[in-house]
Amino acid sequence: MHPVHDQKEANKFLEGGVFYPTGHIVAAFENASAAKKAQGVLTRGQWPEDHVLYVDAASMADEAEENLQDASFLSAGASVPARQKQLELAKAGCHFLLIFAPETDDQERAMSLLNGHAVVYAAKYNRLIIENLVKDIHSSADKQAARSP
Numbered sequence: 111m112h113p114v115h116d117q118k119e120a121n122k123f124l125e126g127g128v129f130y131p132t133g134h135i136v137a138a139f140e141n142a143s144a145a146k147k148a149q150g151v152l153t154r155g156q157w158p159e160d161h162v163l164y165v166d167a168a169s170m171a172d173e174a175e176e177n178l179q180d181a182s183f184l185s186a187g188a189s190v191p192a193r194q195k196q197l198e199l200a201k202a203g204c205h206f207l208l209i210f211a212p213e214t215d216d217q218e219r220a221m222s223l224l225n226g227h228a229v230v231y232a233a234k235y236n237r238l239i240i241e242n243l244v245k246d247i248h249s250s251a252d253k254q255a256a257r258s259p
Contacts, residue, residue, distance in 0.1 A: 129189065131208060132235050132237055133210060134208050134234070135207075135235075135243065136196065136207075136208055136233050136235070137209060137243075138200075138230045138231035139204060139206070139227070139228060140203070140228060140230055142166060144205070144228055145205035146164060148224055148229070149162050149164055149207055151223050152223055161210035161211075162207055164206070165206040165207070165208060166205050167200045167205050167206075168200075170199075170200035170204075171197060174196050175197060188239065199230060199231055204230055211234065217234050221243055
């Protein structure tokens with residue numbers, strides 16, 4: 111595994127053509143300032159600069175829409191709902207960090223450094239599962255499903 115340097119290179123083949131950056135945390139913040147501040151916290155916390163990629167809201171929205179349009183029937187796992195949530199957040203103006211954290215220790219250290227930095231969303235892309243790292247994150251689709259019998 112290696113860090114993603116461009117959202118487009120994020121291992122599109124692992125789950126039916128949908129964004130799946132194995133070994134990365136995708137974290138969303140309310141705005142660009144908050145995301146860039148968090149990026150600085152990580153790099154000052156000894157995180158290699160090339161292991162933290164800032165992605166603005168417009169770029170995330172464009173890529174997420176393209177991924178979702180190109181998704182195949184093979185993308186039946188969590189990657190489509192995760193990407194839909196990222197699209198929803200990007201359209202709401204959230205900015206993102208892709209953080210290379212391949213090991214559990216890396217993940218825990220990253221989230222510890224981000225503690226108190228208004229992380230709106232954080233998900234870790236492991237080999238077989240996408241792990242929600244922030245509690246109480248719900249998409250509009252979740253709310254709709256909760257209302258349905």
